[in-house]
Amino acid sequence: MNSLKLPVNEIGFDIDGVVADTMEAFLRLAREDHGIHGISKEHITSYWLEECLPIPEKVIEAIIERILHDPFGIRLKPIPGAIETLTKIGMENRLIFVTARPVGKPIAQWMRTQLSQVPESNIHVHATSTHAAKGKVLQDLGISCFVEDHLETCKSLALHGIKSILYDQPWNQGEAPFLRVSSWAEIRNIISL
Ligand SMILES: [Mg+2]
Known part of the structure; x- marks a missing residue:
């Protein structure tokens, strides 16, 4: 050894x-549930999403809620x-x-x-x-x-x-x-x- x-x-x-791959799920839910397109992982330059993404804070919170409570439903990979x-x-x-x-x-x-x-x-x-x-x-x-x-x-x-x-x-x-x-x-x- x-x-x-x-x-x-x-x-x-x-x-x-x-x-x-939580951020993959986040971006996918932003697209599918909220119609937010054109954002990729490379845009996430801060751990705090509201600091780096042009997404309303309320939407960020709603997506994170789903990620926290329903990893199967959101197909977390x-x-x-x-x-x-x-x-x-x-x-x-x-x-x-x-x-x-x-x-x-x-x-x-x-x-x-x-x-x-x-x-x-x-x-x-x-x-x-x-x-x-x-x-x-x-x-x-x-x-x-x-x-x-x-x-x-x-x-x-x-x-x-x-x-x-x-x-x-x-x-x-x-x-x-x-x-x-x-x-x-x-x-x-x-x-x-
Ligand atoms: Mg982590």
């Missing part, structure tokens, strides 16, 4: 923007490669997901459905409601390394001694003192599996 690789039992994962790598990990290890979503149940069900080959007892989804709460939750779970797409969260995790792996997305560009990965193949390569 390559000792530079990350210990598989100490890794945790964010969900939206890392495992789930996984990011390519995520399920294969997570399945490989989860067959024999715990899988820790920590999301800032305010409700955990719908996304936990979605996760279990996606990871249908993984024993359910290995799948743990924690919903913290806030980004700031993630560090403590991860620390208590013994997680030393977290895959995340929100730059500010990565910075706050450092205060808890947790190393972040930044999942590259249009909304987290710029210099950052974190290992940046842009695919699940890259994640697979740095984990001791």
Whole structure:
């Protein structure tokens, strides 16, 4: 085993923007439900959608409500490669997901459905409601390394001694003192599996 690789039992994962292609769902719902066309993922240059998209705040809120409560109804898709790598990990290890979503149940069900080959007892989804709460939750779970797409969260995790792996997305560009990965193949390569 390559000792530079990350210990598989100490890794945790964010969900939206890392495992789930939430922005694809957002843009699709904007088109289908609200007739908003001409916006692509590259336009999402801020984590805070109202700061970067020419979409009324009320519409953004309505779409996010659906994404939070009905991942099956909106046909939320996984990011390519995520399920294969997570399945490989989860067959024999715990899988820790920590999301800032305010409700955990719908996304936990979605996760279990996606990871249908993984024993359910290995799948743990924690919903913290806030980004700031993630560090403590991860620390208590013994997680030393977290895959995340929100730059500010990565910075706050450092205060808890947790190393972040930044999942590259249009909304987290710029210099950052974190290992940046842009695919699940890259994640697979740095984990001791
Ligand atoms: Mg995220």
